[in-house]
Amino acid sequence: MKxxxxxxxxxxxxxTNPNVILFHTDALLNKNQKKYIENKNLIKICVGKxxxxxxxxDQNLELPATLKxxxxxxxxxxxxxxxxxxxxxxxxSYLLNKNxxxxxxxxxxxxxxEKEIQLLELLLNNKTPxxxxxxxxxxxxxxxxxxxxxxxxxxxxxxxxxxxxxxxxKFIVNSKEGYHL
Numbered sequence: 642m643k644x645x646x647x648x649x650x651x652x653x654x655x656x657t658n659p660n661v662i663l664f665h666t667d668a669l670l671n672k673n674q675k676k677y678i679e680n681k682n683l684i685k686i687c688v689g690k691x692x693x694x695x696x697x698x699d700q701n702l703e704l705p706a707t708l709k710x711x712x713x714x715x716x717x718x719x720x721x722x723x724x725x726x727x728x729x730x731x732x733x734s735y736l737l738n739k740n741x742x743x744x745x746x747x748x749x750x751x752x753x754x755e756k757e758i759q760l761l762e763l764l765l766n767n768k769t770p771x772x773x774x775x776x777x778x779x780x781x782x783x784x785x786x787x788x789x790x791x792x793x794x795x796x797x798x799x800x801x802x803x804x805x806x807x808x809x810x811k812f813i814v815n816s817k818e819g820y821h822l
Contacts, residue, residue: 666693751802770819
């Protein structure tokens with residue numbers, strides 16, 4: 642029998658670790674089932690009649706629904722969740738939201754440029770200091786022998802933004818080997 646779904650639905654005799662849970666609004670009437678649903682770190686899709694749907698889950702699906710609609714909801718919700726997860730990066734005690742171009746900490750934030758985000762990602766992904774030449778090459782696609790103060794200027798401006806808002810003077814550190822976080 643050919644499956645009509647692009648994901649594997651759960652069955653009672655299969656042990657698996659799902660990443661999506663579809664549940665009917667009636668499941669929320671039972672305390673144990675409601676607690677189970679709320680405590681799971683899964684994509685939660687609430688299924689039911691329009692008047693019974695609750696907005697505090699990842700997605701709602703109004704009944705009746707076709708397999709094609711169910712499949713689309715699961716795929717779209719999964720893709721959106723994955724996109725959001727990949728757009729937020731932890732850097733030290735800060736959170737970098739690439740979609741909003743914000744670096745935030747404790748309710749405060751600064752807006753970053755695309756180059757500042759690329760620079761932070763490069764520094765984050767390297768455990769050792771990175772030379773000015775490598776930064777020029779990776780972030781600006783300049784040749785290593787280009788005579789420019791682009792790196793120093795951008796790092797100075799980024800440090801100033803961070804120091805002014807968060808008073809963190811050691812966010813980007815430089816040594817003889819280069820720059821690092």
